[in-house]
Amino acid sequence: MLRHTLLFLGYELKNTLRNPIWPFFGLLQPVLYLLLFAPLVANTTVGGNLGDTLEMFTPGVMIMIALFGSLFVGFGMINEIRNGYLERLAVSPAWRPAIVLGRTMRDMIVLVVQAVLIVGLAALMGMRASVGGVALMLVLMAATGLLASGLSYGLALALRDENGMSQIMQFFALPLILLTGIMLPMSLAPQWMQTVAHFNPLYHAVEAGRSLFNGDFSNISIPLAFGLTLALGALTLTWSVNSMKKLAN
Numbered sequence: 001m002l003r004h005t006l007l008f009l010g011y012e013l014k015n016t017l018r019n020p021i022w023p024f025f026g027l028l029q030p031v032l033y034l035l036l037f038a039p040l041v042a043n044t045t046v047g048g049n050l051g052d053t054l055e056m057f058t059p060g061v062m063i064m065i066a067l068f069g070s071l072f073v074g075f076g077m078i079n080e081i082r083n084g085y086l087e088r089l090a091v092s093p094a095w096r097p098a099i100v101l102g103r104t105m106r107d108m109i110v111l112v113v114q115a116v117l118i119v120g121l122a123a124l125m126g127m128r129a130s131v132g133g134v135a136l137m138l139v140l141m142a143a144t145g146l147l148a149s150g151l152s153y154g155l156a157l158a159l160r161d162e163n164g165m166s167q168i169m170q171f172f173a174l175p176l177i178l179l180t181g182i183m184l185p186m187s188l189a190p191q192w193m194q195t196v197a198h199f200n201p202l203y204h205a206v207e208a209g210r211s212l213f214n215g216d217f218s219n220i221s222i223p224l225a226f227g228l229t230l231a232l233g234a235l236t237l238t239w240s241v242n243s244m245k246k247l248a249n
Helices: 002-018 021-043 050-070 074-082 085-090 096-124 131-159 162-178 191-197 201-213 221-248
Strands: none
Touching: 002 096, 021 050, 021 096, 050 096, 050 131, 050 162, 050 201, 074 085, 074 131, 074 162, 085 096, 085 221, 096 131, 096 221, 131 162, 131 201, 131 221, 201 221
């Protein structure tokens, strides 16, 4: 089982290295947010300091990378279903869950590499975050990527249609982002938005990231974010793996 998963992981990583356009553009938008939006936020705050602003802003950007870097990976799988490639894999002697697990592990590795580059850029811009907090945030970001990629692969295997999948993604992506407080803290939002945001697991991930970057490891948002993200990630991954098994049958 492990051998098959690692074989698929190696294959997917080689494909990514041969065509790095998607990871590059996935990294470009967060870089622009750091370079253009973070200084704007710092200048609109009384006594604003760019380093402090980056400590607040960078964890949100990392969650944004995890969401958008993994939420659309299923589109490539739909094309593979259409040309019959995925069905041939599914009926091969390979362990079927490895087909999904290898892709998901690839997605998580790419996200972590992107996040390390973002953190490095933020540090060059003046951010001074807790080293241990940054390390834990990378784990939380990978778990968020697991959630998003599992959902994407599950939808791809269930719908098998790019148009339907894109409509669903666009419908949910914008509210999820707006209710995370990535751009600005949710404390600035109306009370009803703050209440709704607590039902968004990504909101708790962003709040946990900010606490981690500040070195506040006792904040209740940290275990809550890890618990929610890992539980939902396990559910979406199980769904995508079961959908792959149904494809083989």
